Amino acid sequence: MNSFVNTAIVKTLKNDSENAGSSHQRLELDVSALDAAKRSLDEGAVTPSYGPWREDIIKLLNDALATELVCVLRYKRHHFTAVGQASPKIAEEFLIHANEEAAHADRLAERIVQLGGEPDFSPDSLSRRSHADYDASADLNDMVRANLIAERVAIEGYSQMIALIGDKDSTTRRLLEDILSDEQEHADELADWLV
Numbered sequence: 001m002n003s004f005v006n007t008a009i010v011k012t013l014k015n016d017s018e019n020a021g022s023s024h025q026r027l028e029l030d031v032s033a034l035d036a037a038k039r040s041l042d043e044g045a046v047t048p049s050y051g052p053w054r055e056d057i058i059k060l061l062n063d064a065l066a067t068e069l070v071c072v073l074r075y076k077r078h079h080f081t082a083v084g085q086a087s088p089k090i091a092e093e094f095l096i097h098a099n100e101e102a103a104h105a106d107r108l109a110e111r112i113v114q115l116g117g118e119p120d121f122s123p124d125s126l127s128r129r130s131h132a133d134y135d136a137s138a139d140l141n142d143m144v145r146a147n148l149i150a151e152r153v154a155i156e157g158y159s160q161m162i163a164l165i166g167d168k169d170s171t172t173r174r175l176l177e178d179i180l181s182d183e184q185e186h187a188d189e190l191a192d193w194l195v
């Protein structure tokens with residue numbers, strides 16, 4: 001039902017008799033959009049409230065998906081090459097982060113499909129579409145630094161997406177807020193390990 005609430009239109013009505021020259025607002029649902037929701041069943045969960053924003057939201061989600069997949073690859077590389085170095089605990093945490101980024105990627109792909117889009121897993125364009133960079137550092141502290149930079153980029157990206165989407169798609173916004181809080185935890189941990 002949340003998507004229907006998004007279609008609520010704010011009507012500005014003038015009350016000529018009592019408040020000449022002033023206006024007040026009424027919160028009313030868009031009944032024509034409710035009727036339209038009863039049709040186009042092949043669109044599944046996508047109702048008219050998504051309107052012109054659906055394509056843009058799918059594009060934003062696909063760029064976030066590319067970012068998460070690059071983060072999985074970077075953390076995996078760091079996990080396997082950091083094993084045997086001074087801090088096995090950090091190497092283990094790299095693997096935990098890799099798995100959490102993979103879970104983020106899955107949730108983004110699932111939402112893209114719910115919106116009627118196609119999740120883009122193409123390896124050819126992955127690094128070009130990702131906001132964050134891959135990294136093949138050999139030194140443990142360089143790895144921590146590269147991951148912290150990537151997490152900060154992810155935090156900035158998700159924050160901007162959340163602001164852009166606003167109340168246009170509350171389900172996607174909640175998903176992004178959820179992922180953002182994980183990225184903030186990742187960045188906090190990495191900042192603690194940086195020497």
Ligand SMILES: [Fe+2]
Pocket residue numbers: 068071100101104154179183
């Ligand atoms: Fe992530």
Ligand SMILES: [Fe+2]
Pocket residue numbers: 071097101151154182183186
């Ligand atoms: Fe992260």
